[in-house]
Every structure is written in structure tokens, then in C-alpha cells.
Amino acid sequence: MLKGVAWGITLTIAIALISVYALLHSGMIPANADTKPGGLELWMAGTSLDATLDRYAPKERNPVALTDQNLLEGVRLFRENCAVCHGSAKGTNSPSPIAKGEYPRPPQLATDGVEDDPEGHSFWKIKHGIRLTGMPSFGYTLKDEQIWTLALFLKHMDKLPPVVQKTWLKVRNWPVTPPGQTGQK
Template identity: 25%
Template sequence: MRILYSIVIVGVVLAVSGFAFIHSGIYNVTAMEEHSPLGKWALHTTMKNSVEARVSELDVPSNLASEEMIRQGARAYDQLCVACHLKPGLEDTLLRQGLNPTPPSLVERGHFGPAEQFWVIKNGIKMTGMPAWGVTHDDEDLWEITAFLQRLPSLSEAEYTRLIQPEPGTQAGADDGHDHDHGDMGGMMASGSSHGSTHGEPGHHDMSKPHDARHNDATDHHSSHEPEKASEPEADDHYADGHSH
């Protein structure tokens, strides 16, 4: 009986301690600090085992090596995934720098196979910033991305670029009977291309420069586009103030 009482008391103490810890605000949830090694291990191991426990009934398509699937998947990946998971020639992005845990670089081979990759793409991962693309995309689109991920680690920058370009003889945006407009996350990309391909665009700063240099660039850019002050409207011009009456 004493053992039972001891177990109950320990359980109550742990429950009260946990409740107090949660409500105390002691734990700092800032994404600017790394997880402890123990916390990182616990989160990663939980995620890995959770995914692997849920893919046993998934049927992996037999045509993942299809060039058409890979090409369509490359375009989807370029629109949806590059800002977090990079591409050949891109070393970092603005979005990726602020995420904790840092998203894995899918340019490098990981430990997940196609079934696990599809599950993660479709369902997302809680509290990591990985969205559940299954909410907005059907399985066909997501298997195409999965097919492309099998090829991605072996691609050079030039090969990647060729894959995401329209096929010869077709125009960009041409309707092939399958909607591949996945959205645009380009605004979160401006950092870390090894060849500076994103740094010359208006509105983006070269993150490879010191902060003061980037500030001066931004000031110069703003000054060079300063609009000339409009002349005062004529008193009898009813529409000169730009308002439609």
C-alpha cells in the first residue's frame, strides 16, 4: 500500500511541477536560440518514428522515375520548397535563416525514402514550419514533387535550371491540361545564391555585403527612384488631385 501511495504522490508532484513550469513562462520559446542537444534529439527522433509508423500502407507509384513527373515536380518544388530547402547553387535564404529547427537541405540526400517524403510533404510537421501541402494540393502533385526529390541530390545548377524551364516548343504558362500554378514564395528567397542571381533584383539586398554597405545600397536605390514632386493642381481642375468624384 505504501508503494501505491508513493507512486500517487510522485505522480501528483510531477503533474503540479509540469503545470507550474508551463504557466511560469520560464522556458524561452524564441527561435533565435538553438534547442539543447537533448531537446533536438527528442524532437527529431519523435518526428522520424512518427512518420515511419504511418507510411506502411502507402503505395509508392511505380513511375517515380518518369521524366515528365520529375519535370513537373521540379517546377512545383521551385515554387513551393526552395525558400526553405534550397536548390543547387543556393546556399541560404532569408526565410531559412530565421527558422528553428533549420529545414534540411534537400539538395543533399536524407534518411527518408519516397513514402516518408510524400507523407511529410502531404501532412507537414507540427511546430517546425513545414506546411501540410495536402491541404491545397492533390496527391498527384505531391507525388510529382516526391519523384523530383529522388533526382535532386544528383543535379547540377545547370541541370536544375533546365528542368524548371518550359519544354522546347512550348510557352511559359501554357496549359498542358494539368494545373501547375503552385504559388510564389520568391519574396523569401533573397539571400545566399552562390552566383548572386537574386541579389540584383529591386527590393532585395545583397546579404553577402556588410550591413552598412547594404544600408547604403538601399539608400541609393531609394534616392534613384525618388519621384519628382508633382506640380500643384490648377484651382479650376476638378480632377487634378487624383480623386474620382
């Protein structure tokens, strides 16, 4: 009796694995970036990201102090590295041609908001990227201090001091502003 149950379980698992394999190789599950993923895919991706952030994102306080100068540096870093996908300040945050071609669409951070995210979560996402979303890892191009500066700006982008807000409102998301240029008219 126990032997029959074990064979039944083994056969069920084998059939399930073969079915999943056949489904994946049939091309029936879309891999293109211009269609909406299914509910299972969205759930798996969201659950995985949440668990990864809970496990690996830094828990310590942001080592970059909250100053106007650091927030201005955050605006500069955002303009040069993030605005092309994540938009710019309210009123001018329509997705760029690059962002329109990504799926899932990158959040337009001025309106979709990340101010309630822990800074450690923003740091981790910027440093390591998010697999299969188009969000690259900036850990190879930005120093940790720069990434923390971006995390600081993101945390406070909805309540910036006037001098920083004035600069933020001038940021454009398209065309891309080369590093070292202001991107302001």
C-alpha cells in the same frame, strides 16, 4: 505497507506533474524560434516524427513514373512551393531570408539530402507538414499526384538527367517565384 508504497508513488507522480506544470508556466522553457532547442526537445521531436513516418507514411510504390517530364514538373513544383525554405541546387543553396528566420532551420535539400528517404516518407511530410517546425501541410493546396511528383524529384535530385539538371540549376530560392512564372533568367 502496500498502502504506504501506493501513497508514495502517488505523491511522487503528483509532485512531478506539478513541477512540470510550474516549469512550463514559468517561461523558463523557451518557445522562441531563434534559439536552439534543448536535447530533450530534439530527441522527443525526432522520435515522434520517426514513429509517425513508420506508422503512417505510405508503403506503396510511387505511382508517378520516373520520366524526364515528371522530373521537370517536380522541379517546377519545388521552385514554386519549396525552394524559398529548402534552397536550390548546389552552389546557389544558401538559405533565404525566410529560412534564416526559422528554427529549426529547414534543411537545404540539395546539400542536406533526402535522396535516401523512402518516397512515402517524403510524400507524408509534404502532404501533412511537420508540427512546430515551420513545415506546412501542402495537402490542402497540392493534389496527391503533385505531392508524389515532388517526392519523385526529391528521391532523384542528386542524379538528374542532363535536361532536368539544367533546369534545376536555374532555380532560385529568393525572391520567391510566383506560380506560372519560370524564375529563370
